[in-house]
Amino acid sequence: MHETAYTITTQPLRPADYPAYLPAPEGPVMLPSEIPPGVQMVTLPGGIRTLAYTQPTAPAAPMVPVSQPIPAWAKTTALLTPTIGGGIAAAGIGLSYAAPGLIAMSQALWSAVALIAAGVIAVPILLRTARGKSAPHVTQNITATGMFGRANGTINYR
Numbered sequence: 257m258h259e260t261a262y263t264i265t266t267q268p269l270r271p272a273d274y275p276a277y278l279p280a281p282e283g284p285v286m287l288p289s290e291i292p293p294g295v296q297m298v299t300l301p302g303g304i305r306t307l308a309y310t311q312p313t314a315p316a317a318p319m320v321p322v323s324q325p326i327p328a329w330a331k332t333t334a335l336l337t338p339t340i341g342g343g344i345a346a347a348g349i350g351l352s353y354a355a356p357g358l359i360a361m362s363q364a365l366w367s368a369v370a371l372i373a374a375g376v377i378a379v380p381i382l383l384r385t386a387r388g389k390s391a392p393h394v395t396q397n398i399t400a401t402g403m404f405g406r407a408n409g410t411i412n413y414r
Contacts, residue, residue, distance in 0.1 A: 291297065291307065298308045351358075398409035 286307075288297070294309055295307050296310045297305055298310075299305050393414040395412040395414070396409055397412075398407055400407040
């Protein structure tokens with residue numbers, strides 16, 4: 257338990273201040289003018305009123321607005337904003353100058369895509385017609401009886 261250099265004693269209440277469940281006080285009651293400085297009449301959670309030492313409260317000093325420094329992230333953002341805006345503007349101007357070349361380039365790319373698509377279709381057709389009947393056509397017919405039976409087969413050249 258915490259030991260203190262002083263003791264707190266209860267101060268009897270006036271009969272009008274007592275709750276109904278407490279007995280009436282037997283001793284004299286102190287007037288508020290008799291309470292020394294630094295001591296106050298307090299009410300405990302159980303409803304008993306007692307004298308207690310209190311810490312003097314200093315009057316609060318008026319709040320003076322203090323200017324806060326600007327955070328580093330705010331400075332960085334403020335410096336980057338015009339740079340980013342200028343970069344976007346420069347990109348827009350560059351695209352406007354490059355637009356005719358980009359249109360021509362896109363037309364050239366579409367022409368290349370069409371050439372590749374025609375080659376994918378035309379090359380197999382040309383290879384088939386160029387081969388003609390020069391390469392033999394082989395057909396194999398294989399039969400077997402049962403799962404582990406001997407297999408027989410024929411090979412036909414055309």
